Amino acid sequence: MRPISRADFLKGLGGLAVLGLGFQFLRVRPAQFRVSMVGPSRQVGHRLRDLMKDGAASLSSFVDCGSKTVVIVGGGMAGLSAGWWLKKNGFQDFLILELEPQVGGNSSFGENAVSKFPWGAHYVPLANRESKYVRQLFLELGIIEADHDKEKPRYNELYLCHDPQERLLKDGSFQEGLVPKRGLKPAEEDEMKRFFDRVHELRETRGSDGKPAFAIPLDLSSEDACFRNLDKISFARWLKENNFVTRPLQWYVNYCCRDDYGATAENVSAWAGLHYFAGRRGHAVNAETNSVVTWPEGNGFLVSRLREMLADKIVTNAPVLRLIEDKEGGNLCYFTSDGAVSRYKAKFAIFCAPRFLAPYLVENYKLEKKPTYAPWLVANITLKKVPGGRGVGLAWDNVSYYGDSLGYVVANHQNITTRQSRVVVTYYLPLSQLPPDAARRKLLNSPEKAWSAAIVEDLETMHPGITADIISIDLWPWGHGMISPGVDYIWQERRQLPLNQGAVHFAHSDMSGISNFEEAQYQGVQAAERVLAQLEKS
Amino acid sequence: MIYPLLLTAFVISTCGLVYELIAGTIASYLLGDSVTQFSTVIGVYLFSMGVGSYLSRFVVKNVIATFIRVELLVGLVGGISASLLFLLFEHVENFRILLYSLVSIIGILIGLEVPLLMRILQDKLEFKDLVSQVFTFDYVGALLASLLFPLVLVPYLGLVRVSFLFGLFNVLVAFWSIRLFKNELKSSTFLNTMAVVLVLALTGGFAFSEKIMTVAETSTFPDPIIFSTSTPYQRIVITGNGKDIRLFLNGNLQFSTRDEYRYHEALVHPGMAALPxxxxxxxxxxxxxxxxxxxxxxxxxxxxxLVDLDQKMTQLFTEQEILTRINKNSLKDTRVKVLNGDAFVWLRKNDRKFDFIVVDFPDPSNFSLGKLYSDTFYKTLKKSLKPNGLVVIQSTSPYFAKNSYWCVVNTLKASGFYTTPYHAYVPAFGDWGYVIGSQTPFCPGKNYAPALTYLSPESFNAMLEFPKDMLPTKTAVNRLNNQELVHLFEAEWSEYEAH
Incomplete structure (x- = not known):
């Protein structure tokens, strides 16, 4: 009998490999869930573009809707807040024109058989003392129950984020909180502590003008050069100069920048980066300082309440085509609804769309430099059951140390039912790895299957086997998701954006440089104030 | 004959490693601390293989027949090892003795196999080829087993089936060897019969492994199960032994008919006696x-x-005769309305006011149950209470979970109630805690229903006294946004469960 030849041995090994692969194929079953791409309405955008191609010609025939004192263009958070402030001040003769079938903008939300869920903004931190408008609205909506003008108001606990708030997957298991804690070297731990000491000190620092170094809204921040000069360098450079270099800290800081600005520390200014950590000083008598208020539908809750208040003022499916100054210094506001062009004569317009759209819609408006907007992909994923995982259990915000996404937020988290059932999780992916234009092209050109595959791959690293529990994935691409506060944007470039052009006043969070509820609301209220002041004069 | 025998080396090493992994995994499941379990199981297993190898020198005659016998024995012991460990876990005094004995037996048998195989092959190959080839197949088999086990075998078959399946492989190798060596063997009848019997037995085990697991699960209940069902919310198991009927939800005892009157009298009567x-x-x-x-x-x-989440539960206690005998058909009484829904959700919509509210939820063992013990819940509860009304809350054991108990009391107080904590001894549970919430200071009443078995004005007075080891502790208020109670409860009960 002959011994086994090398060839036979290799054949045998090959056979084993084939066997192994066969098992692998058995293991990976094709995913059985529905994937769909929803809003924002691209058809409306395209229709708008087609209409505008004809230029003034298409505006020559219109239905005259008479006159309104104020027309608000856009029903996002700035537009709704402008309306809220006008109405609150006893002013009634205004309308809000919204392009989409629903108002809400970045705070839009959806609902399916399992839960409501956000399509964008999904929480608000406890309001600072200087965030007066936020506290005012929260009081009106019962989010703050008492002491809205004190250091520590009492919040409605149904709306405060229920415990457990956050968890992070690192080194094979979930830890509590998002600041990396597991497996840090002493040097990394020291640096982490030094960083938080530094930003907490900045949080309590006031400038020589008595204003906080970092305020919300940011317009109320100290004007001292020592703070404002931070806007002239990138956050990454600031970190390097201050010797914050270890990987866990870098990860955490970048996570926060991507979370709030859709950009990495390289691409936001040091002032903006530090604002995230040193700006939030809100307290509550019945919650910890880092608490937030949130709802299943995210900030869609605020949208719904504002929509109820302003029900008779809102016109949806009404894209504005053009704002043209008329001879008396007022505005002619053209918009379409049901395919026909309509027109309001308005004394004032408050333009609450992002500024990059102004050249297309506001006659004679020239934009010197287009601000940078970060593209995002948001996905709402319906799951058969609560995703498991080693370490601490499911929290509201669930993040992985690995992967490009920001993880997911559980929409049902705030429910007060004891039923363990299906869940909806909202998955956030800022496309911060590519330059914004390239990222936008990728966002709009990649097929939905490619996105869902990438999302599933990311989720599988967090929860092996989760694919079998997915019922559906709905995607929402945000081409111009949020303003990016790059170097020199907040304290230079955005201040060169005019507050108004004639009777057209502008209001949008891109005029702050930080895209969040507080800034959008502030800009909306400020524009409404300017209009009210003008009205008082005349 | 060399190929088949080397394939044999490959199969037996795969099987051997699989048994070792099964033992390690089950020990981790049942005893926890996987590092210790795997280390000790691997250590004992390898040592036993050494013992087996040593013992092989004492096999002088009938090497082939011994090899086949060993093979059959490995098939039997390895094949039933998983079932054995699961089934006996609840019944043996010291599980570790069983575990390591089993691991040792398998290790010794596997340790015998390879030397015997090499002796069978010694005349057929040169020594250097023999050693090289036997060990090559042996180690490749080990790699295959260690990859297949976590990726394919456990997820798709489960431990019990894997164990039977590899037992079957061992027996098939024996069967094959009998045929290969039929000329060398004096008589193969006995070995053949044994092999056939084992194939049948192990195939049967493989087919009925679900049943085996169920038996293993039910053996965690001390009495025979008379009814069990799974609802979307919980697993309901009712056991009975003729004298005592017990209800378990998700494996946790809810009542025993021997002493449930104590728990329920203490829950209801102190409040009712004060509300004529x-x-x-x-x-x-x-x-x-x-x-x-x-x-x-x-x-x-x-x-x-009555508002209870689980329709199946209320249905059972309305319709099943054995259960309605215990609750005296109370749910069929015309004065009683049963509604199935979430208590918190229902309360927020409710605008009826009540004289007395009995809150009898499961212990706050998870975050969704913790919400039903929050200050927000109690404030909502208060809105459904008449001005002179009372609430009573079952609030876990002030002995086993002292901080949890006082956290419930503290939370109720923070929600604007006057609190009257008291406790009763329920043998099936231990010392159990309750708290009455009132809107004016509570005065114990004397209007107890007639013919109670346990409660009287005097015995209630005693319940108001807390001995030194149950005195109030300083605890925070349980809020939705801190889930203080769930954290306390987990910490306190895990101390008892560890023992």
Missing amino acids: QASDILVLGGGDGMAVRELLKYPQVKSIQ
């Missing part, structure tokens, strides 16, 4: 109808609204 005018009552949780049974002892009661 109470006509409208709300019961949250308590789908077993026992609290309702106690409430119906008061003639002034006109209506009882």
Whole structure:
């Protein structure tokens, strides 16, 4: 009998490999869930573009809707807040024109058989003392129950984020909180502590003008050069100069920048980066300082309440085509609804769309430099059951140390039912790895299957086997998701954006440089104030 | 004959490693601390292989027959090892002795195999080829086993089936060897019969492994199961032994008919005795109808609204004769309305006011249950209470979970109630805690229903006293946004469960 030849041995090994692969194929079953791409309405955008191609010609025939004192263009958070402030001040003769079938903008939300869920903004931190408008609205909506003008108001606990708030997957298991804690070297731990000491000190620092170094809204921040000069360098450079270099800290800081600005520390200014950590000083008598208020539908809750208040003022499916100054210094506001062009004569317009759209819609408006907007992909994923995982259990915000996404937020988290059932999780992916234009092209050109595959791959690293529990994935691409506060944007470039052009006043969070509820609301209220002041004069 | 025999080396090493992994995994499942379990199992296993190898020198005659016998024995012991470990876990005094004995036996047998195989092959190959080839197949088999086990075998077959399957492989190798060596063997009848019997037995085990697992699970209940079902919310198991009927939800004892009267009398009567005018009552949780049974002892009661999440539960306690005998058909009483829904959600929409509210939820063992013990919940509860009304809350054990108990009391107080904590001894549970919430300071009443087995004004006075080891502790208020109680509860009960 002959011994086994090398060839036979290799054949045998090959056979084993084939066997192994066969098992692998058995293991990976094709995913059985529905994937769909929803809003924002691209058809409306395209229709708008087609209409505008004809230029003034298409505006020559219109239905005259008479006159309104104020027309608000856009029903996002700035537009709704402008309306809220006008109405609150006893002013009634205004309308809000919204392009989409629903108002809400970045705070839009959806609902399916399992839960409501956000399509964008999904929480608000406890309001600072200087965030007066936020506290005012929260009081009106019962989010703050008492002491809205004190250091520590009492919040409605149904709306405060229920415990457990956050968890992070690192080194094979979930830890509590998002600041990396597991497996840090002493040097990394020291640096982490030094960083938080530094930003907490900045949080309590006031400038020589008595204003906080970092305020919300940011317009109320100290004007001292020592703070404002931070806007002239990138956050990454600031970190390097201050010797914050270890990987866990870098990860955490970048996570926060991507979370709030859709950009990495390289691409936001040091002032903006530090604002995230040193700006939030809100307290509550019945919650910890880092608490937030949130709802299943995210900030869609605020949208719904504002929509109820302003029900008779809102016109949806009404894209504005053009704002043209008329001879008396007022505005002619053209918009379409049901395919026909309509027109309001308005004394004032408050333009609450992002500024990059102004050249297309506001006659004679020239934009010197287009601000940078970060593209995002948001996905709402319906799951058969609560995703498991080693370490601490499911929290509201669930993040992985690995992967490009920001993880997911559980929409049902705030429910007060004891039923363990299906869940909806909202998955956030800022496309911060590519330059914004390239990222936008990728966002709009990649097929939905490619996105869902990438999302599933990311989720599988967090929860092996989760694919079998997915019922559906709905995607929402945000081409111009949020303003990016790059170097020199907040304290230079955005201040060169005019507050108004004639009777057209502008209001949008891109005029702050930080895209969040507080800034959008502030800009909306400020524009409404300017209009009210003008009205008082005349 | 060399190929088949080398393939044999490959199969036996795969099987051997799989048994080792099964033992390590089950030990981790059942005993926890996987590092220790795997280390000790691997250590004992390898050592036993050494013992087996040593023992192989004493096999002088009938090497082939011994090899086949060993093979059959490995098939048997390895094949039933997983079932054996699961089934006996609850019944043996010291599980580790069973575990390591089993691992040793398998290790010794596997340790015998390779030397015997090499001796069978010694005349057929040169020594250097023999050693090289036998060990090559041996180690490749080990790699295959260690990859297949976590990726394919455990996820798709489960431990019990894997164990039977590889036992079957061992027996098949034996079967094959019998045929290969039929000329060398004097008589193969006995070995053949054994092999056939084992193939049948192991195939049977493989086919009925579900049944085996169920038996293993039910053996965690001390008495025979007379009814069990799974609902979307929980697993309901009812056991009985003729004298004592017990209800388990998700494996946790809810009542034993021997002493449930103590628990339910203590829950209901102190409040009712102080409310001679109470006509409208709300019961949250308590789908077993026992609290309702106690409430119906008061003639002034006109209506009882029961809100329980689980329809299956209330249905069982309305229809099953063995259960309605215990709750005296209370859920069928015309004064009782049963509603299946979420208590918190229902309360927020409710605008009826009640004289007495009985809150009988499961212990706050997870975050969704923790919400039902929050200050927000109690404030909501207060809105459904008449001005002179009372609430009573079952609030876990002030002995086993002292901080948890006082956290419930503290939370109720922070929600604007006057609190009256008390406790009773229920043998099936231990010392159990309750708290009455009132809107004016509570005065114990004397209007107890007639013919109670346990409670009287005097015994209630005693319940108000807390001995030194149960005195109030300083705890935070349980809020939705801190889930203080769930954290306390987990910490306190895990101490007891560890023992």
